[in-house]
Amino acid sequence: MAKQSIQRAGISRQSSGNFFQAIRAIVWKDLRAEFRSYELLSAMLVFSLLVLLIFNFALELDVKTRQSVTAGVLWATFAFAGTLGLNRSMAIEKDRGCLDGLLLAPVDRSAIYFGKFISNLVFMLIVEAIVLPLYSVLYNTNLFQPGLILVILLGSIGYTSVGTLLAAMSVQTRTRDVLLPILLFPVAFAVLLAAVKASGGFLDGSDFSEISFPINLLIGYDIIFIATSFMVFDNIVEE
Amino acid sequence: MFLQETTPDTSGYMIAGYVITFIILGIYVASMYLRNRNYNQDMTLLDEMERVETAKQAKPAATAAKKAAKSGTKKSRK
Amino acid sequence: MNSKPLALKILDAVSLLLLLAAAYLAIFVAPTEKVMGDVQRVFYFHIGTAWVALVGFVFTAGLSVIYLVTKDLKWDRIQVAAVEVSVVFFLITIILGSIWARPAWNTWWTWDPRLTTAAITELIYIAYFMLRQGIDDPDRRARFGAVYALIGGLSAPITFFAIRLFRTIHPVVIAGTNAEAEGTFSMTPEMRSAFFFALFAFTIIFIDLFWNRIRLGETQDKVEQLKLKVTM
Numbered sequence: 001m002a003k004q005s006i007q008r009a010g011i012s013r014q015s016s017g018n019f020f021q022a023i024r025a026i027v028w029k030d031l032r033a034e035f036r037s038y039e040l041l042s043a044m045l046v047f048s049l050l051v052l053l054i055f056n057f058a059l060e061l062d063v064k065t066r067q068s069v070t071a072g073v074l075w076a077t078f079a080f081a082g083t084l085g086l087n088r089s090m091a092i093e094k095d096r097g098c099l100d101g102l103l104l105a106p107v108d109r110s111a112i113y114f115g116k117f118i119s120n121l122v123f124m125l126i127v128e129a130i131v132l133p134l135y136s137v138l139y140n141t142n143l144f145q146p147g148l149i150l151v152i153l154l155g156s157i158g159y160t161s162v163g164t165l166l167a168a169m170s171v172q173t174r175t176r177d178v179l180l181p182i183l184l185f186p187v188a189f190a191v192l193l194a195a196v197k198a199s200g201g202f203l204d205g206s207d208f209s210e211i212s213f214p215i216n217l218l219i220g221y222d223i224i225f226i227a228t229s230f231m232v233f234d235n236i237v238e239e
Numbered sequence: 240m241f242l243q244e245t246t247p248d249t250s251g252y253m254i255a256g257y258v259i260t261f262i263i264l265g266i267y268v269a270s271m272y273l274r275n276r277n278y279n280q281d282m283t284l285l286d287e288m289e290r291v292e293t294a295k296q297a298k299p300a301a302t303a304a305k306k307a308a309k310s311g312t313k314k315s316r317k
Numbered sequence: 318m319n320s321k322p323l324a325l326k327i328l329d330a331v332s333l334l335l336l337l338a339a340a341y342l343a344i345f346v347a348p349t350e351k352v353m354g355d356v357q358r359v360f361y362f363h364i365g366t367a368w369v370a371l372v373g374f375v376f377t378a379g380l381s382v383i384y385l386v387t388k389d390l391k392w393d394r395i396q397v398a399a400v401e402v403s404v405v406f407f408l409i410t411i412i413l414g415s416i417w418a419r420p421a422w423n424t425w426w427t428w429d430p431r432l433t434t435a436a437i438t439e440l441i442y443i444a445y446f447m448l449r450q451g452i453d454d455p456d457r458r459a460r461f462g463a464v465y466a467l468i469g470g471l472s473a474p475i476t477f478f479a480i481r482l483f484r485t486i487h488p489v490v491i492a493g494t495n496a497e498a499e500g501t502f503s504m505t506p507e508m509r510s511a512f513f514f515a516l517f518a519f520t521i522i523f524i525d526l527f528w529n530r531i532r533l534g535e536t537q538d539k540v541e542q543l544k545l546k547v548t549m
Contacts, residue, residue: 169461173451183448186441187468190476217479228471235385235460249356249420256359256416257340260409267405271533278536285543
């Protein structure tokens with residue numbers, strides 16, 4: 001208790017500067033560690049390709065039907081790969097004792113949340129950035145539309161915002177990795193649904209009126225869950 | 240003439256629905272009852288264990304007190 | 318091992334009577350619906366349990382906030398009770414919905430918005446229990462449970478709105494009309510009384526089960542504490 005009050009006193013004095021510095025430090029640490037080993041990215045990427053392959057065989061589509069399921073297949077792939085990344089990212093944190101180290105530092109807990117959230121998001125976006133052109137080439141469809149990119153960004157933000165919080169929880173339980181999908185998928189269902197609808201809309205070239213609702217939903221979800229996760233994160237990493 | 244529709248006989252489904260409802264509620268109540276009974280049994284067992292523990296701790300304390308009393312009387316005799 | 322308070326014993330009896338009375342009203346007193354026949358009668362219990370379970374889930378999210386603010390484990394115990402009872406009631410809702418669907422829409426299940434949201438909501442709260450099961454420390458278990466129940470509780474209504482993007486064949490009995498909904502019917506006054514009685518009955522039954530479950534949780538905590546004490 002005493003330590004916390006000292007920390008809080010320290011924080012209130014150097015408040016916002018310290019906060020953003022901490023976030024930047026965490027993100028930088030994660031990125032640098034990753035670009036040395038490519039541990040996460042390689043796993044997520046290979047996994048994504050395998051999932052795409054499985055979908056290809058499982059669905060066995062002709063060209064026309066394939067177009068209608070592109071959005072769904074993409075987002076299913078991103079969801080699974082995202083889970084992998086979130087799990088590994090948090091597990092690395094815990095196994096190397098980095099989490100404890102971060103907790104000892106006089107930093108606001110929510111800075112840890114934002115730091116992890118941003119690094120997880122960056123990794124997910126990198127994987128998506130590679131999968132998208134790959135899918136385009138493999139299936140001869142042009143996926144490079146600004147609308148689609150926007151949806152992927154918003155959807156990934158929503159998914160990672162909740163995912164980071166839930167991964168931080170699940171890594172501290174006995175069942176660890178297995179628990180994250182069970183916790184995450186029901187909650188992230190709304191994001192995935194809205195993202196698929198919006199993506200499909202952009203790929204079909206639908207009216208903007210049809211796409212605006214899912215996009216608003218995505219934005220709303222992102223805001224609500226970033227805010228909630230950030231407020232609640234303290235409770236997850238207490239000692 | 241107008242076509243008169245007959246109401247389909249779906250009473251089988253209705254019965255299934257109500258039976259299932261009562262069964263599920265029944266199972267839940269039974270589960271609470273059983274859990275409660277198990278906890279109460281655990282409690283009696285644990286209470287018993289606690290009593291044995293405190294009795295054991297009381298014994299050596301009693302014998303130590305007796306020894307102290309004995310040596311005390313011995314000393315006074317010397 | 319305190320004995321049941323008299324009030325609870327009375328509530329137990331009253332709940333059972335209300336359940337039987339609601340069933341009687343629904344099966345024998347309410348008129349038969351013309352298009353679907355007798356299966357429509359499950360509707361009274363379907364909505365009764367749905368209403369109560371959903372209120373229960375919302376209540377759960379509120380309890381999360383209270384626990385996280387007060388850190389008093391009593392609220393955690395109450396939350397577990399609320400979630401457990403709600404899960405049971407919602408399961409009944411889903412099954413009755415499926416039974417109604419079979420003759421009405423000729424399918425046991427359909428990936429229609431309301432059904433899908435219902436399935437997901439149920440999964441969220443089952444996941445709640447799986448999360449708790451993986452944690453041994455009671456304080457951490459309470460904290461994590463509260464956080465997840467809050468997140469889950471927030472996501473459920475958003476999920477519902479998300480799926481409203483799609484058309485539904487689920488009947489809209491109370492709020493507005495939906496031209497594509499099959500199996501919609503309008504309620505006669507006799508039906509209305511059976512309907513509201515069922516709502517009332519299930520509210521009382523929920524409170525009864527909820528209170529019993531809280532007491533069970535208290536007993537459980539006592540046993541845990543005693544175990545620690547004895548094995549010290």
